Amino acid sequence: MNPTHGAGRRPAILTKTLCRESGRFRYAKVGTVSTLERDPTEDMVRVLDEDGGVVGDVPDLDNDELVEMYRQMKLARHFDERAVSLNRQGRMGTYPPLSGQEGAQIGSAMAMADDDWMIPSYREHAAALVRGQGLTETLRYWMGDERGDSPDEGTNVFTVAVPIASQIPHATGMAWAEKLQSDGDHGAFLCYFGDGATSEGDFHEGLNFAGVFDTPNVFFCNNNQWAISVPRERQTASDTLAQKAQAYGFEGVQVDGMDPLAVYSVTREALQKARDPEEEQPRPTMIEAVQYRFGAHTTADDPSVYRTDEEEERWRAKDPIPRLESYLQSQGVLDDDRIEAIQASVEDEVADAIDEAEATADPDPQSMFDHVYAEQTPELREQAERFAQLREKHGDDAFQIE
Amino acid sequence: MSTQTPDTEATQSLTLVQAVRDGLATEMQRDEDVVVMGEDVGKNGGVFRATEGLYDEFGEERVIDTPLAESGIVGTAVGMAAMGMKPVAECQFSGFMYPGFDQIVSHMPRLRTRSRGRYTCPMVLRAPFGGGIRAPEHHSESKEAFYAHEAGLKVAIPSTPYDTKGMLTAAIRDPDPVVFLEPKLIYRAFRGDVPEEPYEVPLGEAAVRREGTDVSVFTYGAMTRPTLDAAEELADDGIDAEVVDLRSVSPLDRESIVESFQKTGRACVVHEAPKTGGLAGEITATLQEEALLYQEAPIQRVTGYDVPYPLYALEDYYMPNEARVAEGIRDAVEF
Numbered sequence: 001m002n003p004t005h006g007a008g009r010r011p012a013i014l015t016k017t018l019c020r021e022s023g024r025f026r027y028a029k030v031g032t033v034s035t036l037e038r039d040p041t042e043d044m045v046r047v048l049d050e051d052g053g054v055v056g057d058v059p060d061l062d063n064d065e066l067v068e069m070y071r072q073m074k075l076a077r078h079f080d081e082r083a084v085s086l087n088r089q090g091r092m093g094t095y096p097p098l099s100g101q102e103g104a105q106i107g108s109a110m111a112m113a114d115d116d117w118m119i120p121s122y123r124e125h126a127a128a129l130v131r132g133q134g135l136t137e138t139l140r141y142w143m144g145d146e147r148g149d150s151p152d153e154g155t156n157v158f159t160v161a162v163p164i165a166s167q168i169p170h171a172t173g174m175a176w177a178e179k180l181q182s183d184g185d186h187g188a189f190l191c192y193f194g195d196g197a198t199s200e201g202d203f204h205e206g207l208n209f210a211g212v213f214d215t216p217n218v219f220f221c222n223n224n225q226w227a228i229s230v231p232r233e234r235q236t237a238s239d240t241l242a243q244k245a246q247a248y249g250f251e252g253v254q255v256d257g258m259d260p261l262a263v264y265s266v267t268r269e270a271l272q273k274a275r276d277p278e279e280e281q282p283r284p285t286m287i288e289a290v291q292y293r294f295g296a297h298t299t300a301d302d303p304s305v306y307r308t309d310e311e312e313e314r315w316r317a318k319d320p321i322p323r324l325e326s327y328l329q330s331q332g333v334l335d336d337d338r339i340e341a342i343q344a345s346v347e348d349e350v351a352d353a354i355d356e357a358e359a360t361a362d363p364d365p366q367s368m369f370d371h372v373y374a375e376q377t378p379e380l381r382e383q384a385e386r387f388a389q390l391r392e393k394h395g396d397d398a399f400q401i402e
Numbered sequence: 403m404s405t406q407t408p409d410t411e412a413t414q415s416l417t418l419v420q421a422v423r424d425g426l427a428t429e430m431q432r433d434e435d436v437v438v439m440g441e442d443v444g445k446n447g448g449v450f451r452a453t454e455g456l457y458d459e460f461g462e463e464r465v466i467d468t469p470l471a472e473s474g475i476v477g478t479a480v481g482m483a484a485m486g487m488k489p490v491a492e493c494q495f496s497g498f499m500y501p502g503f504d505q506i507v508s509h510m511p512r513l514r515t516r517s518r519g520r521y522t523c524p525m526v527l528r529a530p531f532g533g534g535i536r537a538p539e540h541h542s543e544s545k546e547a548f549y550a551h552e553a554g555l556k557v558a559i560p561s562t563p564y565d566t567k568g569m570l571t572a573a574i575r576d577p578d579p580v581v582f583l584e585p586k587l588i589y590r591a592f593r594g595d596v597p598e599e600p601y602e603v604p605l606g607e608a609a610v611r612r613e614g615t616d617v618s619v620f621t622y623g624a625m626t627r628p629t630l631d632a633a634e635e636l637a638d639d640g641i642d643a644e645v646v647d648l649r650s651v652s653p654l655d656r657e658s659i660v661e662s663f664q665k666t667g668r669a670c671v672v673h674e675a676p677k678t679g680g681l682a683g684e685i686t687a688t689l690q691e692e693a694l695l696y697q698e699a700p701i702q703r704v705t706g707y708d709v710p711y712p713l714y715a716l717e718d719y720y721m722p723n724e725a726r727v728a729e730g731i732r733d734a735v736e737f
Contacts, residue, residue: 093536093714122538144536144714162540163498164470196470200501227470229446235469306445365719368712379678383707387719390726398725401534401587401718 044254044290047261050318052326059265063333067342069110069260070328073102073321075346076126079135080295082350083142087299091358095142096123100258100294103320104222106130107263108190108289115187116271119158119171123222124192131157135353136360145363156187164227165197168206168219175215175274188274190218190267196227198244199235210284211248216274218267219245219286222257224293225315229306245286257289258320261327292318365391365399416596419589421563422452422528425570426490428600430460433488436574439466440475440492440528449494450530450589476502476527480509483525488574496531496583497540503548510579511554523579526570530586531559532624532674533721536714543711544623544675549581550652550684556580556605557652561626563594565649568603576605585624608655610662614644617734618662620685621672622648625722629672632727641735651681659685660692667698668734674721677705699737704730 047056061069080099086092098105101123109130112118118131125138132155141148141160151157158174161167171191178186197203198221210217221241225232238244245252255266270285277283292315296303303312328334369376369384376384391399416424430436438453438460444467447454457465468475472493479489493499499506506527513523533542549557558573558580560566566584573580611626612633621629626647633643646662648655663669669689671682682703689701704722712720 094538141713142538144717146713146715160539162538163500166501199469199471199474201471201473202501227441228449229442229444230467230470234467300449305447362715365716368707368709368716368720372709380708383677387707390729391719394725396719399718399723401721401723 044256045262045266046256046259047265048259048323048327050323052323052330054327056262057265059261059268061261061264065110066324066328066333067338069106069264070321070324070334071342071346072106072110072126072130073260073324074342075349076102076106076129077321078343078346079125079129079138079350079353082354083139084295084299086139086354092139092143094298094300096298097293097295098123098126100292100315100319101222101224102126103260103324104220104257104263104289104291105192107260108192108220108267108287111264111267111271112190113187113271115156117156117158117171117174117187117189119167119174119189119191120160121164121167121193121197122160122162123194127192128157131155133157135350136356139353139357140360143357145360146367147363165193165200165202165206167191168193168197168202169209170206171217171219172206172210172213172215175210175217176213179213179216186216186275188216188218188271190220190271192220192222194227195221195223195225195232195235195241196230197221198241199227207245207248207284207286211250211282214283217284218270218274219284220267221286221288222291223288224257224291226293226297226303226307228297228301229303231307240288242286242288245284248284248286250282250284250286252286252288254288254290256318257291258315258318258323260320260324263287263289294319365396412598413595414598415593416563416567417590417593418560418563418566418584419450419452419586421566421594421596422570422584423454423456424596424598425567425574425600426453426456427459428567428598429488429571429574430456430464432600433574434464435486436488436490437464437466437482438490438492439468439479441468441470441494443467443492448492450586452492452528452530452584472498472500472502473505476505476510479525479527480505480513480523483523483579484513484521488524488526490526490528490574493527493529495537495541496529496545497543499527499529502527506549506555506581507552511552514578515554522577524577526573526576526580526582528570528582528584530589531583532585532587533711533717534587534624536717539713542714542717544673544706546581546583546651546673547675547680549583550681554578555652556650557583558605558650559583559585559623560603560649561585561588561623561647563596565603565609567596568601569605569649571600572602572605575602580605583623587624588627591627603649606650606653606655608649608658609647610644610658611647612643612645614642614666616642616666617644617668617670617731618659618666619643619645619670619672619727619731620648620659620662620682621645622651622681623674625672625674625727628722628724629727631724632731635724635728636731641731643731648681654681654684654688656688656692659688663689663693664696667696668701668737670702670704670727670730670734672704672722672727672730674706676708677703678708680705699734702730702734 109127175189242252
């Protein structure tokens with residue numbers, strides 16, 4: 001127990017949250033028990049309950065957009081299942097699954113405008129897909145091919161960042177540059193990171209700069225409860241992650257990260273504020289999207305060592321996909337035939353992406369020496385030549401590690 | 403090149419990673435001040451199982467799951483060590499040591515110097531390092547030269563299960579900070595006899611893995627195996643290579659390095675780390691300083707290339723392998 005909390009009950013912490021009705025930030029009392037124990041939908045922004053019933057303001061999305069949101073989530077889920085299976089079959093290396101997190105990724109990515117940017121960590125392939133990064137590229141990346149992390153011009157997706165939280169200062173810097181270089185009309189920069197990242201120094205430094213220089217950022221924390229085996233409450237003694245934003249001088253908001261409509265609403269509002277704040281309003285926002293990863297940290301991890309089936313079941317009841325599906329069915333936007341057709345189409349799309357990724361020839365070994373510098377140094381040129389001679393002499397089979 | 407032998411002869415057949423675990427366990431049993439800390443080292447038993455079972459055996463106050471913060475892990479370990487504890491901190495992969503780099507270079511090695519011996523830092527910083535396991539970006543680099551470059555740090559890299567337990571024990575008992583880099587490519591590649599009792603393999607002492615008269619090949623860690631394979635291959639062609647496993651890259655066992663070279667007059671150095679600024683340069687310079695008149699051929703370097711470590715589709719091409727090592731040895735011999 002933190003000694004400053006004193007004996008007995010811990011004091012209630014007041015956290016700013018986004019008011020659904022007014023769109024303004026208000027203070028709400030947050031729970032005083034462990035995030036894992038408490039109902040994660042308590043005191044946070046949400047639109048749909050666990051059964052898809054409406055409990056908040058539904059965002060202004062037309063039926064096509066709603067169906068697209070649903071389709072993207074189904075696509076992401078199916079892709080994820082197939083990717084894990086490719087790893088199991090030895091057809092792909094280590095892969096970080098995202099099942100359970102589709103609502104947060106797709107809800108937030110769909111809220112972005114064309115001029116906005118996303119700065120990912122390494123688990124946001126569903127968000128990247130919405131932003132135009134193809135599934136084939138994502139597969140190639142996890143198949144160990146550098147070309148899979150080279151987004152097309154105009155996609156506004158930054159590179160994958162594996163070291164935890166290291167991308168957060170980049171997001172601040174990119175937003176800062178945009179603000180300095182533009183005439184006031186600019187996009188916003190949304191940075192994804194996890195609950196574990198909030199413990200790193202880069203998180204503090206990135207958010208602190210954003211507060212000081214009032215950069216157009218949205219810091220989107222995918223709090224999936226577990227940093228590999230370390231639970232959220234082992235990362236910080238603070239009640240929520242969102243409240244950390246207060247110390248940087250801007251708003252933090254908790255949203256039900258397994259409610260895609262709530263995520264969409266909150267993110268859209270935060271992005272809008274980043275681009276065009278009202279007077280005296282800080283541009284940056286931190287969003288804590290409370291969610292759960294259904295699977296392992298990566299395919300190299302076994303969550304049964306550190307968490308219980310009971311806990312997983314409790315969170316599976318909040319699965320974002322059936323929630324949105326129920327809502328759309330209740331609105332008459334989706335029926336069984338349409339659902340079946342969507343499922344069939346996402347299966348085809350993923351199968352095609354896998355075929356394409358596997359049909360792509362491995363990168364040319366000599367390409368290892370490319371893109372190290374704008375202009376290859378004489379030393380590097382010599383190493384590349386020597387390497388080519390060795391391959392010629394011994395054949396590529398001689399290079400395979402058993 | 404002596405090794406302190408253990409009191410009893412009971413041994414177990416362990417992999418290298420099991421020897422890490424065993425070394426930690428036996429020192430924790432012996433000394434209550436030894437604690438293990440890092441990400442996922444507790445309940446999870448470490449992502450490579452290097453701390454498996456320690457949490458159950460020693461409890462959460464001695465096997466500590468920390469927040470995800472390497473500067474926090476290394477920095478608090480420095481503080482604990484200053485107060486007389488013996489923390490064994492883990493960075494999950496050597497590629498994630500860099501958020502802790504400030505602590506590693508600014509404080510770990512300097513506490514003793516700065517305080518004129520009033521404070522010391524008897525800690526160990528463990529990390530799996532090196533390539534070849536089909537891992538994502540930043541999980542495969544070999545950056546031992548960063549740490550060898552830092553006065554006040556010792557840098558140990560075992561290549562056998564026996565040495566792993568003995569060197570880890572020596573590192574934990576060492577009065578100074580030790581960076582202990584574990585070649586994860588061979589974490590489970592083979593087993594070796596490891597005494598059940600604690601024992602020390604002294605830091606700073608190399609081991610001759612194969613005696614030879616024609617050329618000295620200096621290497622360490624996961625490169626020891628392909629180097630030995632290459633030496634055997636060349637033996638068929640009448641080239642008799644001596645293979646020296648350095649075991650510690652700081653301090654270097656200059657005596658053994660020079661002694662071997664005086665015998666052969668030819669040398670090849672093998673490491674996966676990039677060529678520029680790598681340990682091969684240091685070893686070559688040592689030979690120039692200490693044994694120039696014995697030299698009969700240019701000293702060869704077989705190393706990783708001066709490129710960012712590629713994603714795994716190309717990593718086999720990056721790492722020195724038997725063919726490249728054999729080529730380097732030949733170049734030294736046939737000059």
